[in-house]
Amino acid sequence: QVQLVESGGGLVQAGGSLRLACTASVSISAFNPLGWYRQAPGKQRELVVEIPSDGDTNYADSVKGRFTFSRDNAKNTMYLQMNSLKPEDTAVYYCNGHYRGALSYWGKGTLVTVSS
Numbered sequence: 691q692v693q694l695v696e697s698g699g700g701l702v703q704a705g706g707s708l709r710l711a712c713t714a715s716v717s718i719s720a721f722n723p724l725g726w727y728r729q730a731p732g733k734q735r736e737l738v739v740e741i742p743s744d745g746d747t748n749y750a751d752s753v754k755g756r757f758t759f760s761r762d763n764a765k766n767t768m769y770l771q772m773n774s775l776k777p778e779d780t781a782v783y784y785c786n787g788h789y790r791g792a793l794s795y796w797g798k799g800t801l802v803t804v805s806s
Contacts, residue, residue: 702802775802
């Protein structure tokens with residue numbers, strides 16, 4: 691069964707850092723594209739970063755220079771390093787992957803709360 695599981699969320703003060711992880715139950719290399727999304731209270735889910743296999747990593751303007759995507763294929767895990775966090779980054783963060791380029795899978799999300 692294909693699953694994505696996020697971890698690493700929590701409460702942090704503005705200016706702080708967190709690293710989110712998303713571990714797949716199958717080879718993470720089988721997902722294309724990969725991505726992180728977030729949904730703030732009362733708002734629609736939005737793209738944070740998308741990683742196609744054959745193109746440049748695409749970051750939302752609001753996180754450019756502060757968030758960094760990485761992956762460890764050996765651990766079937768992708769990461770989102772979040773620095774210089776702002777209260778407006780408060781949201782539930784979801785990882786997403788299109789398995790074999792087709793079916794879209796979502797994790798259940800991890801809550802990030804940034805206090806001012």
